[in-house]
Amino acid sequence: MKMIKLKKQIMVLAAAIGLATAASGVAVAATTGETVAAATGEAAAISQLEVRFGDNGTAFTLKLEDNDTAAAIKKHVGTADWRLPIYHYDDYDHWEEMQYYDISRRYEIPSVDAKTVTSEKAGEVYYSHPNRIILFYEDAEVTGEYTKIGEIEATDDFKKAVKDNPVLRGWGNKIVQIKSVK
Structure with a gap:
């Protein structure tokens, strides 16, 4: 005992x-x-996501900002890879400079750091409430209430991948994939 x-x-x-x-x-x-x-040595894995334009596109690294919005997106992508449709890709203002992707409303994403942005560089990625990712693939002067969530290196290959993202046959839209970096 x-x-x-x-x-x-x-x-x-x-x-x-x-x-x-x-x-x-x-x-x-x-x-x-x-x-x-x-x-604990996990910093590199926490700060980036993988982005592909189209189902078989080249992978590009999205380096995330250190804010609550980027952290929420990283957390949600960590539970399930995102395959987001681009419904409008050539019929809105500034389509030659940017694309936007709608995120399902089932994901709660804070945007408390939103600021009025008037000038963007190619490769910058923003969040716009409610549940929209804005990607600039050319330098632009677009005014909006955005939270910067990250940046992709604006190489010629990146710009070409965004512009040449194929329209899905039978769907009439384009796809962007966002995954966790393994």
Whole structure:
């Protein structure tokens, strides 16, 4: 009986030591300005997504901003890859410079950091409430209430991939895929 009681006390003590060690690691990360992810070496995996234009397009890296909007998008894409339709690709103002993709309303995405933006660079990616991603593939001067969520390197290959994204036969729209980086 005493042996069982002693084993329980040892287990409780070991658990307490483990929790204290974990808490001190988080506290050290907090006081040095590191995130928990950075302290554990997960920073690179947290800060980017993979984007493809069309079903078989080349993969491009979307480097995410450090804000709640980008984090929510990253979290939702982490649970299920997104395959978003582009319903309008050549019949709206500034279609020669940008594309927009509607996200299902089942995803809650905060946009508390929205700012009036008047000038965008090729490769910049924004969120626009409610549930729309705006991608600039050319430099532009478009005014909108946007939250910057990231950036894709604006290479010639990137611009060509966006422009040459094929219209899906039978659907009449284009597709963009967004996935977690593995």
